[in-house]
Amino acid sequence: MPAASSERIAARDPVTSARVLDGALTLFAERGYHGTALSEIAGALGVRTPSLYNHMRSKHDLLEAIIDATTAGVLEDFHAVRDAGGDPADVLFRAARVYAYRHATHRREALVVNRDTSSLDEPVRSSMQARRREHEHALRAVIAAGVEQGVFVVDSPALASFAIRELCVSIARWFSEDGPLTADQVADQYAGFALRIVGVQPTSTAS
Amino acid sequence: MPAASSERIAARDPVTSARVLDGALTLFAERGYHGTALSEIAGALGVRTPSLYNHMRSKHDLLEAIIDATTAGVLEDFHAVRDAGGDPADVLFRAARVYAYRHATHRREALVVNRDTSSLDEPVRSSMQARRREHEHALRAVIAAGVEQGVFVVDSPALASFAIRELCVSIARWFSEDGPLTADQVADQYAGFALRIVGVQPTSTAS
DNA sequence: CCCCTCAACTAACGCTAGTTAGTCACCGTA
DNA sequence: TACGGTGACTAACTAGCGTTAGTTGAGGGG
Numbered sequence: 001m002p003a004a005s006s007e008r009i010a011a012r013d014p015v016t017s018a019r020v021l022d023g024a025l026t027l028f029a030e031r032g033y034h035g036t037a038l039s040e041i042a043g044a045l046g047v048r049t050p051s052l053y054n055h056m057r058s059k060h061d062l063l064e065a066i067i068d069a070t071t072a073g074v075l076e077d078f079h080a081v082r083d084a085g086g087d088p089a090d091v092l093f094r095a096a097r098v099y100a101y102r103h104a105t106h107r108r109e110a111l112v113v114n115r116d117t118s119s120l121d122e123p124v125r126s127s128m129q130a131r132r133r134e135h136e137h138a139l140r141a142v143i144a145a146g147v148e149q150g151v152f153v154v155d156s157p158a159l160a161s162f163a164i165r166e167l168c169v170s171i172a173r174w175f176s177e178d179g180p181l182t183a184d185q186v187a188d189q190y191a192g193f194a195l196r197i198v199g200v201q202p203t204s205t206a207s
Numbered sequence: 208m209p210a211a212s213s214e215r216i217a218a219r220d221p222v223t224s225a226r227v228l229d230g231a232l233t234l235f236a237e238r239g240y241h242g243t244a245l246s247e248i249a250g251a252l253g254v255r256t257p258s259l260y261n262h263m264r265s266k267h268d269l270l271e272a273i274i275d276a277t278t279a280g281v282l283e284d285f286h287a288v289r290d291a292g293g294d295p296a297d298v299l300f301r302a303a304r305v306y307a308y309r310h311a312t313h314r315r316e317a318l319v320v321n322r323d324t325s326s327l328d329e330p331v332r333s334s335m336q337a338r339r340r341e342h343e344h345a346l347r348a349v350i351a352a353g354v355e356q357g358v359f360v361v362d363s364p365a366l367a368s369f370a371i372r373e374l375c376v377s378i379a380r381w382f383s384e385d386g387p388l389t390a391d392q393v394a395d396q397y398a399g400f401a402l403r404i405v406g407v408q409p410t411s412t413a414s
Numbered sequence: 415c416c417c418c419t420c421a422a423c424t425a426a427c428g429c430t431a432g433t434t435a436g437t438c439a440c441c442g443t444a
Numbered sequence: 445t446a447c448g449g450t451g452a453c454t455a456a457c458t459a460g461c462g463t464t465a466g467t468t469g470a471g472g473g474g
Contacts, residue, residue, distance in 0.1 A: 032323075034242040035241040035325075037431065038432065039430090047453095049432085049433090050435095050455095051451070059432065060432095118242075119238075156396070159388070166377030170374075170376070181366070189362060189363070193370055201408070222422090244460080245462065246460090246461085255422075257462095257464080261421050265462080
């Protein structure tokens, strides 16, 4: 009767740096970086705290790794979408869609980035915030282009791009894989919201 | 030469419980509850850490006070708006407007509520989350009513109400009193976005 | 003029955090 | 079978946290 391997589900697979990162991700997303102790991450992996140091350099490094990978991925997504071309409505739809999709499929990463980027220390924090700004400005440029062409109607492209970005970000705060809607469906709906915000009524609202 | 009273600006006014709460609010919003030490709050007030206990019961109490007052205020706002009557588009506009306005004028409170409600302990946390759900459901009911009357067009009232609420919440993350737009202007714009999300093109988009 | 209160202080406590050092068992390979 | 490396462990350290105790000085009312 091997009773107590029930601490968390996968307690006795080999511990790797990937699994440490994943455990940190889950707990950082749940309780925040400062609210999570290494002992909790260790406990989730069925291991004592110092053993973590065989697979990571420091707690802070885990945070950096998570935020670095995630912000880089966001920009990558966006550039792929923009380079595929199309008119502003197409680009905005696809940019919002991929951003929304990411926040449904990578909830934990998104929560950590949005909550704990401010806990990075200095050279890194600024460069992560610069990535966020780059995405922000790029999206704003798409909206401004649409306004110039007369297909979008907004008073302030900056305001609209804030709204659309944060709209997508918020998906991470409620989405569940077990819910009634798939990530794809939610992403489609939210991309539709994005178009509505800039004054475009999408041709089809049916599912 | 009384050199060093430059720690923060208002260092030598009498310390009151209101000022302690305000200092905590600022720092919790900046660094998060777990990321803020009492010594930092004390330092901002020009006082040693234990002196804070003349004006508060515990660090945790500060958090509770902030979140309790804020969530109560949100519901109060909403009920006032709903009780004023009107058709669903009117109610939705005004509900979004007041919610957005609050997030522009009470940024710090909003940031703390959204980041650190999970750090409350148990009887209180659930009741604060219940308040959030109450607001959520009430807003959803307004949208559902609009859909039934055929003035709103959305696939899922739940999705739309999530979107609108989080849209307003996000204002706290970028708004600045020194920016180009006043809280009133931002609230108007965002309330317009809310109507667009549910498929209503507002009659006037001009400022 | 004394005394009481209020709010600041210093000192210290208990605890927990992140991290390091040093040890030991296992396991694949020579 | 001996060996080397990998990765777990225990023990321990330092630093910082929130909090309490006890003290001191200033201000106001009898």
